[in-house]
Every structure is written in structure tokens, then in C-alpha cells.
Amino acid sequence: MTETFTSVGVVSIGEMGLGVASLLIDHGYQVFTYAADRSESTQARARKAGVNLAPSIESLVSSCSAIISIVPPRDAKKTAERIVSALSPAPGSRKSPLYYVDMNAISPNSAIEINSLLSVNPNVHHVDGGIIGGVPYPKERGADGKPNWHCPSFILSGPHKIPDLALSAALNVQHLDLKIGSATGLKMCFACTTKGFVALAIQSFTTAQELGVLEELREYLQKYNPSTLTLAEKGLVTMAPKAYRWVHEMMEIADTMAENGGFEKGLFQEVAGVYRTVAEDSELGKEQPDARVRGKTVNDVTELLAQGLINIMPRSPLVPAGAWDTHTHVFDPVNFPYPTSRSYTPKAAQITEYPSKFTGCTCVVVVHASVQGTSPAALIDTLSKAQTAGLTLRGLATIDVNTTTDAELDALHAAGVRGARLHEMSWGHGEQAGGSQIGKKVAALAERFGRLGWAIGVFCDVRTWASMAEQIRAMDPRVKMIADHFGGTFPGEEKTPEFATFLELVKEGRLTVKVSGFERLYNGHGSGREGMKAIEPIVKAVIAAGPDQIVFGSDWPHTQLGVARKGKTDQQRLDDIEGFREVPDDVHIEVLREWITDDAVWQKLFVTNSEKLFR
The missing domain is CATH 3.40.50.720 (NAD(P)-binding Rossmann-like Domain)
Structure with missing residues (x-):
């Protein structure tokens, strides 16, 4: 028709x-x-x-x-x-x-x-x-x-x-x-070759410029591979106005090569970094397609890039050396398929993709995600990749104490697991279990964890934490309780009696709070610095209540907000592959540093307190 x-x-x-x-x-x-x-x-x-x-x-x-x-x-x-x-x-x-x-x-x-x-x-x-x-x-x-x-x-x-x-x-x-997906896949494979080649040319020609052999490089390419020289020179002088767009395109190519080809993502993540340098660290990033000023010749491109790279002064990382990120997730559905009963279906995210350059953290706690079922196999596999990822790795697992033996707990400990995680928050697309039901799960775990000195991380709302206050006070002190994402406290709830009880547990040293999940809590109140203002009273109250009871977490790779899944059928939750949200982790850290001016407290947030929990 x-x-x-x-x-x-x-x-x-x-x-x-x-x-x-x-x-x-x-x-x-x-x-x-x-x-x-x-x-x-x-x-x-x-x-x-x-x-x-x-x-x-x-x-x-x-x-x-x-x-x-x-x-x-x-x-x-x-x-x-x-x-x-x-x-x-x-x-x-x-x-x-x-x-x-x-x-x-x-x-x-x-x-x-x-x-x-x-x-x-x-x-x-x-x-x-x-x-x-x-x-x-x-x-x-x-x-x-x-x-x-x-x-x-x-x-x-x-x-x-x-x-x-x-x-x-x-x-x-x-x-x-x-x-x-077939047409986009073809486009990705085509751009992988063409724009990937231009990124190689950017590095090759700029490095040759710094070595003083750029003209010789062009001369020998002309002699032995003139078609390569033509493509390289054309790519160099035309890419500047488009570089900012190509950063994310290279990340999409990385996803394609991994998800559809079985390759690692690292190569094209680095290519994205090349274009980010062009767009953000050099004068070339100011170029507009219909008003070109600079970068119209190969020599000008390489000179501007070389100058831009020199001008990138090594930034003193805001976070201390040995900083911990205590809340991340890893998804590997190819090697560890998700169970058929789950609330969402995230795309893959490997520990080798963890953005250390944005968070500054080199010690990472991987938290068993709710969609990964009860088997710890995926988590153990991730923890085994510490050397490859260049990170110190620890884990919080989903553990069924009724079927897990002490010997199996010991094996998990040897692999790097330091506790369990209970995900009890509905995030707007289901019903949360009540405090008594969650309390029973906590009690069962605590009975087994004391000898190991393990932690129990729970994600539930602040009202539930308040309802479990007396149980937590009576627990074996060798078991550490951790409240994910500020105890599920949303803007406005800092004035409630339940939040006051929550803070009392922190002051008493009974509860450690993950300074994490920022954008989940400020959702609807702007983003970045604007969003952080909405949760400022919550953040400052928690830090003041227990500087020895706070640990940082980024919540990478930032799965979709649960409210986006509200109304989806069970089949849609299985079929809809969710991407990740772009979240300004570096901005969150910058704002935290502005609020925490005491160097000793800053050290506790990122290093000291986490070392006690997870080493």
C-alpha cells in the first residue's frame, strides 16, 4: 500500500x-x-x-x-x-x-x-x-x-x-x-571502520607532530599507501565540528561490538576518549560546521591537539588515594543469563567498564543486583577479574541462608564477598515488604554472619528502618548493618520522626549509611548541582550524625528508575532491554566535597570507613 x-x-x-x-x-x-x-x-x-x-x-x-x-x-x-x-x-x-x-x-x-x-x-x-x-x-x-x-x-x-x-x-x-536493529547494526559496523580509522589517524599524526616527523609520515604514506593518506587527511580536517557527537556514537559502537560481536568494549571506549579530547580539551571543540575557523589543515589540527593535550594539567583527584565506591552493579547476561522471573532486563555492563577516571575510586564493591537471582556465580566471576580491571574488588551477595552451608560462606569470603544485600525497595512499581518481614530476613542472615564479621546491606525506605530500630540495637555487634541510598529518604522526609530515629541509629554506631543513589532520590528536582540541592538537608544530616558511619557509592552503571517500569507487563519486563542513564558522578563528588570541608571526614567517607567494612 x-x-x-x-x-x-x-x-x-x-x-x-x-x-x-x-x-x-x-x-x-x-x-x-x-x-x-x-x-x-x-x-x-x-x-x-x-x-x-x-x-x-x-x-x-x-x-x-x-x-x-x-x-x-x-x-x-x-x-x-x-x-x-x-x-x-x-x-x-x-x-x-x-x-x-x-x-x-x-x-x-x-x-x-x-x-x-x-x-x-x-x-x-x-x-x-x-x-x-x-x-x-x-x-x-x-x-x-x-x-x-x-x-x-x-x-x-x-x-x-x-x-x-x-x-x-x-x-x-x-x-x-x-x-x-539490523539497519543500525550495519551503520555501527560501517562507522566502526571509518570513524575508528580517523581516531587512529588523530593519534598517529598528532604524535608524529610532537616527534617532529609529521611531514616524513605523510611522505612515506604517500609513497607506500596513498589511499590511506588521503582518507586520513580528509578525516582530520573534517571531524572537528562532529567530534562531540561521535563521543557517544563510539560508546554505542562499543556496545554493538560487545553485545552482537562478543568483543570487549574497551577499544571503542578508548576511541570515544580520543574524540572527547578533540571536543573538550582543544580549540577544535569550538568549531561549527557552517563557520569553520581552525583545523582546516592537517598541521593546524595536530598543533591544536598537541597544545590541548599539554594544557590538560593532571588534576589532583578530589577523592583520596585508595578511595572506595561501595555500590556498583555488573551485568553479564551472555555468560550468566537472567532468571525468567525479574522486574527488568538491563543490558550488559562489565567491571572493566567501571569509570575510575570520573569517580577516582580504585576499590569497588559489586552489589548483587536483584535481577540476577540467587546464584552468586556472576558475582564470583566478576570478583575474579580484579587484576584485569585494575581494581580492588569486594562483593555483597544475595544469599539464601537456608540452603547455604558454612563452608560455602567461607568460600564466598575467600572470593571477596563481605556480606549480603537485601533489595526490598519497590521504586514505584511494586509493593515493599513490611518491616517485620524484612526484619526476619535480617535476623536469619545475622545469625550466620557474626563469625565472619560480615555486613548486611538493605535497600528499603526510611519508615522501615525506623520500624526495625530496636531489632538492630539488639543485634550481634559483629554484624554491620548498611542502609543503601540514604536509607531511602526522599526530599521532605528529613523532617519526619522516622528520619530522626534513623539518625539515632547512625549516631549510636548501629547503622552505616551509603552516601549514594543521589539522582534516584532527587529525581524530579533537576539534575546535577540543581538536584543535589533538593537532598542537601538529608546528606548533611547523615554526615553530621555519623562521620564514622558513612561510605560513598556511585550506583554505577545507573539502571533505569523503577517508575519507568510502572504498568509494564511481566512479558514486557523480560523483553524490553533497558539501557543505562547518563548520571554526573563527578558532579556529585564535587558537590559533596564542597559540603564536606573537613579533610578527616572526607577521608572517612571514601577510605577509612570502607576499609573497616570490606577489607
Whole structure:
């Protein structure tokens, strides 16, 4: 079945988006975008090209038969969420479905995740895609006066094809009769080669510049491999305005190579670091595609990069040497499949990906996640990789004391386990167990853990902690109780009697508090520094109550908030592969340091208190 579209949306109007919009306008389409949240220069650029600026996302959706998403990879999911939230799912609310053509440089699993997000609305048809080739540009019109454009290849996949054949022809579409994720996967494999090569050229040519042999390098490449020289020089002088976008794209490639190819992620995580250096540490990061000033020659590129690398002064880490991160998770579904009964399905995250350069921590506690069932096998495997990861590793396991022998507990201790974790918080998508029920679990664990001096970490809300106060006071003092994420205390609850009881347990030395889960608690109150303000009274009250009872935790790799899963069916929880949230761990640490001015307390937060619990 074919249709003829008259109006197409393009988001956003960056270099590629503007090229696509201009091509479509020349082919007779009305093109719309939403740019109210973009800069004045972006809006002016869109108007100049003849693009209609929709006053709202709702207006954009209602005006268009199709929306082509071409945004920085980090914004791909957020953009899909905004579009689907603006579109009524009611039958008959549209004459025909909205075709959402996602052309972003993302991994196949990210594409599948976006498809799950869109598929809840029957009025959206998701088309998976990837762009291979450069920005469209016009060539001389033919003798018939028809538009004649150079256009990259629009590779698409999935069950839905664009029904407007003229639109497909204008965009140079090739639709693969394969599942969602196939087109993005092809794009990732292509970019792995091309942009990966440019990153190698950046390092090679900049290093040659510093060694004083850049011209000789170019001379010998010209002599023995001229095609390589041509590609390298072209890549060097054109990549600067796009480097910021390519940082996240390289991370998506790393995910693709790991999740679909079975390789380690480290190679392309390092490639992402190369482009981050270009974008953030050199003058090249200021370049705009339509207003180039610097980096237009190979020599200028290498000189600016060399200067930028020199100017990166080694930062004195905010955290002390030997700092601990006491709350992280690792997911390895390929080697350790998740149980069929679980509340969510996260994508893979290995301990070798832990971001030490952002947290400054070199000692890490891996916490057995709730979706990993009761077997400690995945945790033990992770703890065995300490040398590979370059970290000191310890673990908190999920332990069934009714089936675990003392000999097995001893074996876990030898492997690096230092306690158990109970996850009892619903995070808005289920019912939390009551204090008496949780108390029984704690008592059963404590009875077995005393001889080992182990800890019991519990994630529950502050009301539950208050209800267990007397039980905790009566426990074997050799067993250490740990409250995850400030004891589940949300903004406003610092004024409650339950929080006062919670603080009394901290003051008495009965309870250690993980200074962690910041963005989970301040969700809805902004992010980064703004969000931290919302929990400032909670953080400061806990620190003041027990400087000897606090430990830091990042909560990496930042699984999705539970409220996002509310309303999902059991099958959707199994099928929807969730990515991770981008959380400013370094900003959280910066703000903590501003609040904790006492060096001795800072040392306790990151080192001393954790050493007592986990060594």
C-alpha cells in the first residue's frame, strides 16, 4: 500500500538534519521541525532553509506524516520519548500512523529499546535506520529541471516500510527485509571502520607532530599507501565540528561490538576518549560546521591537539588515594543469563567498564543486583577479574541462608564477598515488604554472619528502618548493618520522626549509611548541582550524625528508575532491554566535597570507613 506524504518532520536541524530538510524541500515537501529549545542561530538557520518551526512537539506530530530523527546519539531515546508522549494512542486519533524514522547512530539493542518504547502506541510505526555517507548537497539540475542531489544512503529495516515511494527515492532508501536493529547494526559496523580509522589517524599524526616527523609520515604514506593518506587527511580536517557527537556514537559502537560481536568494549571506549579530547580539551571543540575557523589543515589540527593535550594539567583527584565506591552493579547476561522471573532486563555492563577516571575510586564493591537471582556465580566471576580491571574488588551477595552451608560462606569470603544485600525497595512499581518481614530476613542472615564479621546491606525506605530500630540495637555487634541510598529518604522526609530515629541509629554506631543513589532520590528536582540541592538537608544530616558511619557509592552503571517500569507487563519486563542513564558522578563528588570541608571526614567517607567494612 502506497501513500503520498506532503509534510515531513526533521529533528534536529544540525548539519545532517539541515541537509536532509533542504533536500526534501527541493523535492516539494513541507518540512517541519521543533527548535524552541535550540539556539537562536539554529532557529535562524532553519528559517533560512525554508523549514517551518512548529510551536510545540504536539504541533510537530500533528502536522507530519513522518518524522525523521537525526539527533546526537545520546539524545536518541529522549527524542523518541518526546514524540510518542505527544501522540495520542487512541484509535482513530490519526487518519494514518505516524512513521517515526530513527536514523540515529545507536546500537541494535538501543534500537530495540526504542522500538519497545514506541510500540505501546498503535499510532506510531517505527522504522529502524542508519545514514551511511555525507551530508546531502544539490548538484546542477537536469535538463528536465528536476532536483538533482547527492544523497547518502538511508539504510532502513523493520516490518514497516515508508509508504511514500517518492520520499524513499529522494532519500536514497534501501530497506533491508530484516528485523529492527539490523539497519543500525550495519551503520555501527560501517562507522566502526571509518570513524575508528580517523581516531587512529588523530593519534598517529598528532604524535608524529610532537616527534617532529609529521611531514616524513605523510611522505612515506604517500609513497607506500596513498589511499590511506588521503582518507586520513580528509578525516582530520573534517571531524572537528562532529567530534562531540561521535563521543557517544563510539560508546554505542562499543556496545554493538560487545553485545552482537562478543568483543570487549574497551577499544571503542578508548576511541570515544580520543574524540572527547578533540571536543573538550582543544580549540577544535569550538568549531561549527557552517563557520569553520581552525583545523582546516592537517598541521593546524595536530598543533591544536598537541597544545590541548599539554594544557590538560593532571588534576589532583578530589577523592583520596585508595578511595572506595561501595555500590556498583555488573551485568553479564551472555555468560550468566537472567532468571525468567525479574522486574527488568538491563543490558550488559562489565567491571572493566567501571569509570575510575570520573569517580577516582580504585576499590569497588559489586552489589548483587536483584535481577540476577540467587546464584552468586556472576558475582564470583566478576570478583575474579580484579587484576584485569585494575581494581580492588569486594562483593555483597544475595544469599539464601537456608540452603547455604558454612563452608560455602567461607568460600564466598575467600572470593571477596563481605556480606549480603537485601533489595526490598519497590521504586514505584511494586509493593515493599513490611518491616517485620524484612526484619526476619535480617535476623536469619545475622545469625550466620557474626563469625565472619560480615555486613548486611538493605535497600528499603526510611519508615522501615525506623520500624526495625530496636531489632538492630539488639543485634550481634559483629554484624554491620548498611542502609543503601540514604536509607531511602526522599526530599521532605528529613523532617519526619522516622528520619530522626534513623539518625539515632547512625549516631549510636548501629547503622552505616551509603552516601549514594543521589539522582534516584532527587529525581524530579533537576539534575546535577540543581538536584543535589533538593537532598542537601538529608546528606548533611547523615554526615553530621555519623562521620564514622558513612561510605560513598556511585550506583554505577545507573539502571533505569523503577517508575519507568510502572504498568509494564511481566512479558514486557523480560523483553524490553533497558539501557543505562547518563548520571554526573563527578558532579556529585564535587558537590559533596564542597559540603564536606573537613579533610578527616572526607577521608572517612571514601577510605577509612570502607576499609573497616570490606577489607
